[in-house]
Amino acid sequence: MSTVNIVDRPALFAGLYRELELDPKETAVVAVDMHRGHLDMDVATMPATPEDAVRVIANAEAALDYARAKGVPVIHVILVYRKLPGIGSEGMVSPFWQAMHAAMREEDRLVPGRASTVREHNIEGTPGTEIIPELLRKGDYVIDNKKRLDCFYGTDLRFLLDTLGVKNVVLMGINTNTCVLNTAFTAFNFDYRVVVLSDCVASMYGEDLHVLGLQNVARCLGWVINNEQFFEKLDAGAAGAKR
Amino acid sequence: MSTVNIVDRPALFAGLYRELELDPKETAVVAVDMHRGHLDMDVATMPATPEDAVRVIANAEAALDYARAKGVPVIHVILVYRKLPGIGSEGMVSPFWQAMHAAMREEDRLVPGRASTVREHNIEGTPGTEIIPELLRKGDYVIDNKKRLDCFYGTDLRFLLDTLGVKNVVLMGINTNTCVLNTAFTAFNFDYRVVVLSDCVASMYGEDLHVLGLQNVARCLGWVINNEQFFEKLDAGAAGAKR
Amino acid sequence: MSTVNIVDRPALFAGLYRELELDPKETAVVAVDMHRGHLDMDVATMPATPEDAVRVIANAEAALDYARAKGVPVIHVILVYRKLPGIGSEGMVSPFWQAMHAAMREEDRLVPGRASTVREHNIEGTPGTEIIPELLRKGDYVIDNKKRLDCFYGTDLRFLLDTLGVKNVVLMGINTNTCVLNTAFTAFNFDYRVVVLSDCVASMYGEDLHVLGLQNVARCLGWVINNEQFFEKLDAGAAGAKR
Amino acid sequence: MSTVNIVDRPALFAGLYRELELDPKETAVVAVDMHRGHLDMDVATMPATPEDAVRVIANAEAALDYARAKGVPVIHVILVYRKLPGIGSEGMVSPFWQAMHAAMREEDRLVPGRASTVREHNIEGTPGTEIIPELLRKGDYVIDNKKRLDCFYGTDLRFLLDTLGVKNVVLMGINTNTCVLNTAFTAFNFDYRVVVLSDCVASMYGEDLHVLGLQNVARCLGWVINNEQFFEKLDAGAAGAKR
Numbered sequence: 001m002s003t004v005n006i007v008d009r010p011a012l013f014a015g016l017y018r019e020l021e022l023d024p025k026e027t028a029v030v031a032v033d034m035h036r037g038h039l040d041m042d043v044a045t046m047p048a049t050p051e052d053a054v055r056v057i058a059n060a061e062a063a064l065d066y067a068r069a070k071g072v073p074v075i076h077v078i079l080v081y082r083k084l085p086g087i088g089s090e091g092m093v094s095p096f097w098q099a100m101h102a103a104m105r106e107e108d109r110l111v112p113g114r115a116s117t118v119r120e121h122n123i124e125g126t127p128g129t130e131i132i133p134e135l136l137r138k139g140d141y142v143i144d145n146k147k148r149l150d151c152f153y154g155t156d157l158r159f160l161l162d163t164l165g166v167k168n169v170v171l172m173g174i175n176t177n178t179c180v181l182n183t184a185f186t187a188f189n190f191d192y193r194v195v196v197l198s199d200c201v202a203s204m205y206g207e208d209l210h211v212l213g214l215q216n217v218a219r220c221l222g223w224v225i226n227n228e229q230f231f232e233k234l235d236a237g238a239a240g241a242k243r
Numbered sequence: 244m245s246t247v248n249i250v251d252r253p254a255l256f257a258g259l260y261r262e263l264e265l266d267p268k269e270t271a272v273v274a275v276d277m278h279r280g281h282l283d284m285d286v287a288t289m290p291a292t293p294e295d296a297v298r299v300i301a302n303a304e305a306a307l308d309y310a311r312a313k314g315v316p317v318i319h320v321i322l323v324y325r326k327l328p329g330i331g332s333e334g335m336v337s338p339f340w341q342a343m344h345a346a347m348r349e350e351d352r353l354v355p356g357r358a359s360t361v362r363e364h365n366i367e368g369t370p371g372t373e374i375i376p377e378l379l380r381k382g383d384y385v386i387d388n389k390k391r392l393d394c395f396y397g398t399d400l401r402f403l404l405d406t407l408g409v410k411n412v413v414l415m416g417i418n419t420n421t422c423v424l425n426t427a428f429t430a431f432n433f434d435y436r437v438v439v440l441s442d443c444v445a446s447m448y449g450e451d452l453h454v455l456g457l458q459n460v461a462r463c464l465g466w467v468i469n470n471e472q473f474f475e476k477l478d479a480g481a482a483g484a485k486r
Numbered sequence: 487m488s489t490v491n492i493v494d495r496p497a498l499f500a501g502l503y504r505e506l507e508l509d510p511k512e513t514a515v516v517a518v519d520m521h522r523g524h525l526d527m528d529v530a531t532m533p534a535t536p537e538d539a540v541r542v543i544a545n546a547e548a549a550l551d552y553a554r555a556k557g558v559p560v561i562h563v564i565l566v567y568r569k570l571p572g573i574g575s576e577g578m579v580s581p582f583w584q585a586m587h588a589a590m591r592e593e594d595r596l597v598p599g600r601a602s603t604v605r606e607h608n609i610e611g612t613p614g615t616e617i618i619p620e621l622l623r624k625g626d627y628v629i630d631n632k633k634r635l636d637c638f639y640g641t642d643l644r645f646l647l648d649t650l651g652v653k654n655v656v657l658m659g660i661n662t663n664t665c666v667l668n669t670a671f672t673a674f675n676f677d678y679r680v681v682v683l684s685d686c687v688a689s690m691y692g693e694d695l696h697v698l699g700l701q702n703v704a705r706c707l708g709w710v711i712n713n714e715q716f717f718e719k720l721d722a723g724a725a726g727a728k729r
Numbered sequence: 730m731s732t733v734n735i736v737d738r739p740a741l742f743a744g745l746y747r748e749l750e751l752d753p754k755e756t757a758v759v760a761v762d763m764h765r766g767h768l769d770m771d772v773a774t775m776p777a778t779p780e781d782a783v784r785v786i787a788n789a790e791a792a793l794d795y796a797r798a799k800g801v802p803v804i805h806v807i808l809v810y811r812k813l814p815g816i817g818s819e820g821m822v823s824p825f826w827q828a829m830h831a832a833m834r835e836e837d838r839l840v841p842g843r844a845s846t847v848r849e850h851n852i853e854g855t856p857g858t859e860i861i862p863e864l865l866r867k868g869d870y871v872i873d874n875k876k877r878l879d880c881f882y883g884t885d886l887r888f889l890l891d892t893l894g895v896k897n898v899v900l901m902g903i904n905t906n907t908c909v910l911n912t913a914f915t916a917f918n919f920d921y922r923v924v925v926l927s928d929c930v931a932s933m934y935g936e937d938l939h940v941l942g943l944q945n946v947a948r949c950l951g952w953v954i955n956n957e958q959f960f961e962k963l964d965a966g967a968a969g970a971k972r
Contacts, residue, residue, distance in 0.1 A: 004247045007355055007449035015346030082870070084892065093892050095410075095436040096464055103258030112250055141811070145874065145885050148432035149464070156874050156883035162677070163813065163822050167338075178463050182432075185425040189391035191648070193338040205462055206250035212420075212455030219448055220421050221339055221392070325627070327650065336649050384568070388631065388642050397642035399631050405920070406579045407570065434891070490733045493841055493935035501832030581896075581922040582950055589744030598736055634918035635950070653824075664949050668914040675877035675911075679824040691948055692736035698906075698941030705934055706907050707825055707878070 006211070009219060020223050022195070022233040023240075024070040028166040031076045032151055032173030032180050034060065034135050037121055037128030038204065039174065045121040045128055047114055048174055052202035059199035060172050061134045063227050070234050073164055074140040077151040079122050079179075080129045090147060091118045111204045149182040158190060168193040170230070172200035177213035184217050194222030197230055249454070252462060263466050265438070265476040266483075267313040271409040274319045275394055275416030275423050277303065277378050280364055280371030281447065282417065288364040288371055290357050291417055295445035302442035303415050304377045306470050313477050316407055317383040320394040322365050322422075323372045333390060334361045354447045392425040401433060411436040413473070415443035420456030427460050437465030440473055492697070495705060506709050508681070508719040509726075510556040514652040517562045518637055518659030518666050520546060520621050523607055523614030524690065525660065531607040531614055533600055534660055538688035545685035546658050547620045549713050556720050559650055560626040563637040565608050565665075566615045576633060577604045597690045635668040644676060654679040656716070658686035663699035670703050680708030683716055735940070738948060749952050751924070751959075752966040753799040757895040760805045761880055761902025761909050763789060763864050766850055766857030767933065768903065774850040774857055776843055777903055781931035788928035789901050790863045792956050799963050802893055803869040806880040808851050808908075809858045819876060820847045840933045880912040887919060897922040899959070901929035906942030913946050923951030926959055 036043050039053045048056070064074055081090040091097055097118040100110055110116045122128045131142070143155050151157050161169065169187045171180050171194070180201055187194045196217050203210035218224040225233070279286050282296045291299070307317055324333040334340055340361040343353055353359045365371045374385070386398050394400050404412065412430045414423050414437065423444055430437045439460050446453035461467040468476070522529050525539045534542070550560055567576040577583055583604040586596055596602045608614045617628070629641050637643050647655065655678045657666050666687050673680045682703050689696035704710040711719070765772050768782045777785070793803055810819040820826055826847040829839055839845045851857045860871070872884050880886050890898065898921045900909050909930050916923045925946050932939035947953040954962070 002249050002251065004249060004451045004454050006245050006247060006451050008245065009351070009355070011351045012347060015348070015351070016342055019342035019345050082889075085868075087892070090888075090892055094431070094434055096431060099259055099262035102262050104255060105258070108252070108254045108258075112252070139814075143874075145872075147885055147888050149428055150432050153429075153432045154885035154888045156876055159819075159876050159883045160811075163816065163819055175463075177459050181459075182425075182428040185392055185428060186396075188337070188339060189393050189396045189425075191337055208247045208249050209455065209459055209462065211247050212452070212459060216420050216424075216452055216455070219452070220418075325646075328625075330649070333645075333649055382571075386631075388629070390642055390645050397645045399633055399640035402576075402633050402640045403568075406573070406576055488735050488737065490735060490937045490940050492731050492733060492937050494731065495837070495841070497837045498833060501834070501837075502828055505828035505831050580917070580920055582917060585745055585748035588748050590741060591744070594738070594740045594744075598738070635914055636918050639915075639918045661949075663945050667945075668911075668918075671878055671911040671914060672882075674823070674825060675879050675882045677823055694733045694735050695941065695945055695948065697733050698938070698945060702906050702910075702938055702941070705938070706904075 006215060013218060016223060017225070017229070020233055021237055022168050023237040024072045024234055026166060027168040027170060027237070028073045028075055028161060028164060029064060029067050029170045029172065030151060030157070030183065031060065031064070031074060031135060032171060032183060033079055034076060034132050034173050035078050035122065035128060036130050036132065039132050043127045046111060046116050046204055048202045048204045056174070056200055056202050057132055057134060059227055063172065063197055063200055063230060064135055066231050066234065068137065070238055072234070074137070075157065075160060076131050076136065076140060076142045077146050077155065077157060078129060078131060078142065078144045079146040080144050081121070081123050081147070083123050089119055089121070089123055091121060112206060149179050150186050151179065151183040152186045161192070166192070168195060170195040170197060172197045174201070175203040175205060176201040177203050177205060177209035181213045181216060184222055188221040196222065196224045197227065198224050199227045249458060256461060259466060260468070263476055265411050265480040267315045267477055267481050269409060270411040270413060270480070271316045271318055271404060271407060272307060272310050272413045272415065273394060273400070273426065274303065274307070274317060274378060275414060275426055276322055277319060277375050277416050278321050278365065278371060279373045279375065282375050286370045289354060289359050289447055291445045291447045299417070299443055299445050300375055300377055302470055306415065306440055306443055306473060307378055309474050309477065311380060313481055315477070317380070318400065318403060319374050319379065319383060319385045320389050320398065320400060321372060321374060321385065321387045322389040323387050324364065324366050324390070326366050332362055332364070332366055334364060355449060392422050393429050394422065394426040395429045404435070409435070411438060413438040413440060415440045417444070418446040418448060419444040420446050420448060420452040424456045424459060427465055431464040439465065439467045440470065441467050442470045492701060499704060502709060503711070503715070506719055507723055508654050509723040510558045510720055512652060513654040513656060513723070514559045514561055514647060514650060515550060515553050515656045515658065516637060516643070516669065517546065517550070517560060517621060518657060518669060519565055520562060520618050520659050521564050521608065521614060522616050522618065525618050529613045532597060532602050532690055534688045534690045542660070542686055542688050543618055543620060545713055549658065549683055549686055549716060550621055552717050552720065554623060556724055558720070560623070561643065561646060562617050562622065562626060562628045563632050563641065563643060564615060564617060564628065564630045565632040566630050567607065567609050567633070569609050575605055575607070575609055577607060598692060635665050636672050637665065637669040638672045647678070652678070654681060656681040656683060658683045660687070661689040661691060662687040663689050663691060663695035667699045667702060670708055674707040682708065682710045683713065684710050685713045735944060742947060745952060746954070749962055750966055751897050751962040753801045753963055755895060756897040756899060756966070757802045757804055757890060757893060758793060758796050758899045758901065759880060759886070759912065760789065760793070760803060760864060761900060761912060762808055763805060763861050763902050764807050764851065764857060765859050765861065768861050772856045775840060775845050775933055777931045777933045785903070785929055785931050786861055786863060788956055792901065792926055792929055792959060793864055795960050795963065797866065799967055801963070803866070804886065804889060805860050805865065805869060805871045806875050806884065806886060807858060807860060807871065807873045808875040809873050810850070810852050810876070812852050818848055818850070818852055820850060841935060878908050878911040879915050880908065881915045890921070895921070897924060899924040899926060901926045903930070904932040904934060905930040906932050906934060906938040910942045910945060913951055917950040925951065925953045926956065927953050928956045
């Protein structure tokens with residue numbers, strides 16, 4: 001099971017891309033867990049690779065600035081755990097994460113090859129819960145009570161999107177194959193148009209699952225585009241033109 | 244992007260496997276879209292490969308028989324679409340599926356290389372909506388109002404699981420990387436223990452997304468085991484022993 | 487606590503009535519638990535009064551016929567309980583209903599003065615689960631997996647309403663102060679316009695709670711109108727006129 | 730419709746009371762909208778009566794202190810509205826509240842006889858969103874993204890209750906017949922045991938809807954008890970004794 005050949009579908013992707021329209025008035029960017037707990041190597045408890053952190057922060061800053069300039073709202077959704085007496089982190093109620101902590105050893109971590117922990121991840125009041133400063137601007141919305149992988153679960157994200165009149169949900173953030181993918185699934189299920197920005201996502205679990213996450217979205221439930229394509233679609237949408 | 248190297252994690256998987264306990268009294272099998280619309284080549288509108296259909300039906304029959312014999316409830320969750328006046332299939336309200344139909348051509352289908360359609364898929368009253376007879380037994384539960392990818396969305400699955408006292412959700416069905424994976428995500432988010440039976444799942448989207456769907460579960464949110472391992476864990480659970 | 491004076495708000499109600507518009511294209515009627523388990527005295531296990539049953543069935547038939555003639559979809563939502571091995575009715579998992587059964591005596595029932603039971607209410611396959619025939623027509627939608635008081639909980643009602651483009655939810659059924667009121671609350675929370683048809687609702691719990699249910703809707707979350715007003719608003723809505 | 734006779738059910742209530750057990754380890758108090766926007770006459774935009782505010786604050790302080798001393802967690806759930814560009818308060822997306830503002834006049838307000846407004850109610854950053862200081866202690870939980878009437882809608886309340894192992898939800902707050910009643914309905918639907926503390930609730934809509942809200946809970950979905958009874962049940966639950 002060590003190598004997988006990706007099924008190529010260039011004609012289908014080209015056709016789908018032609019169908020994509022992004023009217024800025026009906027679009028929002030949802031930035032998923034763009035916090036120091038993933039992206040600041042000094043404090044991260046579930047770190048992306050340093051290279052990915054640099055790449056994603058730079059690209060996300062550009063994408064968010066472009067979006068804001070077109071009047072597209074930016075919604076940050078951030079995981080924050082309470083520390084409960086006698087229980088510890090809210091994360092540790094999960095039976096899988098309990099098993100992960102019981103099973104993993106120093107040389108064999110949740111994040112391959114890097115120190116990582118659910119138990120201490122993004123506890124209320126710790127630096128990990130801070131949004132990367134370059135990505136946060138006045139006027140952005142912040143939802144900071146995400147508890148598991150899906151940005152919609154236990155939050156008012158759907159309410160906010162509908163209140164803002166959003167039909168197109170543009171996703172960026174960490175991890176491509178977990179929180180971004182899970183949120184893409186739910187956004188699809190709720191009949192939003194789902195877009196993932198490939199320049200602005202990464203996975204701490206490995207390049208393979210990053211690629212999977214993108215392929216899974218592109219072939220089954222939405223659009224995967226890079227920053228340049230995102231800007232093109234926003235320009236076209238603002239001009240009211242279909243290309 | 245044509246080849247992906249899978250990150251190998253045998254030590255972690257071995258450790259997680261040791262942590263897995265399946266008490267039959269707290270376990271249910273959820274069979275996802277095991278209907279003729281995916282698995283009967285004569286009528287399928289979103290067909291798995293013929294080889295996968297044979298493999299999955301045979302293995303699922305064995306797994307379900309074993310589970311029932313241990314007192315484990317079996318819950319079939321099936322997608323069925325109403326046909327609405329002036330709208331057509333409920334499926335076609337999805338903006339991605341609309342775009343897919345607009346973009347795809349005869350030689351470039353939703354299911355690579357095989358005739359396939361969302362528009363005519365599993366309309367109420369059509370043969371595609373029938374559960375594969377070998378997999379359905381008296382005493383099984385049937386939930387037949389799934390509308391999108393997540394078995395929990397718009398259904399009473401969570402209510403039924405909790406009413407039955409279920410803590411462990413064992414998944415099988417079609418497709419590994421969409422409905423099974425999306426349901427695994429939600430079951431994880433609801434703090435169930437999530438197990439996917441690798442012998443009893445397949446993907447019409449390609450072997451790559453099948454493999455990566457399993458990797459995604461095994462490394463990020465649950466357990467992927469084969470039938471033999473499932474039987475071993477049920478035996479151990481029934482004996483009240485941890486192995 | 488034996489008598490309550492209702493706060494009169496005629497001027498406010500008149501003003502709210504003027505604001506109400508019901509475009510048939512954006513309206514649906516949701517008929518709540520209009521089944522024999524409440525309304526057919528021969529089989530009902532949670533019976534309305536015989537007088538209420540006659541009144542509600544006659545008025546509901548008229549309202550539904552009028553609505554269908556205007557192209558307004560009719561959605562029946564019905565409570566049906568599975569009987570689970572070792573558990574009995576799904577209803578009996580509820581701690582309140584368990585306590586109710588433990589506490590109530592022959593002369594002191596759930597429904598004051600009339601034989602009534604949760605334990606045997608609307609079990610799958612029993613006559614109580616049948617929709618009153620006068621109220622069911624070809625082309626109506628039926629959702630039959632309601633499990634508690636809220637028609638939205640564990641069902642695809644929200645999905646169906648949104649798929650049909652509905653913005654106005656018109657409620658009728660049993661009981662005014664439980665399933666109708668709970669569904670009104672949730673429809674309000676989801677930002678639908680909520681209308682309750684006073685001629686087509688009743689409560690088995692007593693006239694006081696019927697009145698409460700209506701007052702609570704009219705003063706806090708929606709509109710309570712009679713059949714005549716409903717027809718007037720549908721006519722005006724069809725004509726595209728605001729009155 | 731000016732007077733309503735309450736159906737008396739003393740024998741049933743006595744029987745239900747005997748069935749009620751409140752083990753502090755499985756109990757939480759949910760304080761609903763105990764903020765200055767309802768209870769501080771200097772800033773309230775949806776004010777309770779001054780007398781009710783005094784009564785509810787004093788009784789709630791006593792009940793919360795007693796509960797905390799028994800180890801019962803206290804969860805405050807508070808409505809807070811964002812102010813959105815071009816939209817205003819998130820509250821004003823509701824079609825009923827839009828109609829209410831269009832219909833109501835100076836002498837005929839949402840809250841009978843008192844200045845009141847949805848439009849300016851509990852906007853982010855305003856004093857109305859502050860929890861009444863006497864009721865908030867270190868160690869309490871605060872959920873401050875409630876948007877409509879149901880404390881469960883768009884919040885992580887259910888997640889928190891389940892993480893804490895709660896089976897009994899004890900409600901207090903404002904208003905008896907809207908947010909408290911709606912939350913009671915949903916807690917019932919989720920199979921929690923529902924208790925409302927009659928000494929610690931009030932309604933700005935009028936005494937009639939307060940009384941009928943309590944009747945609705947007590948006869949259809951849960952328990953209505955006063956502070957003294959609450960303390961008695963907590964003592965008995967702590968002692969592991971059923972009385």
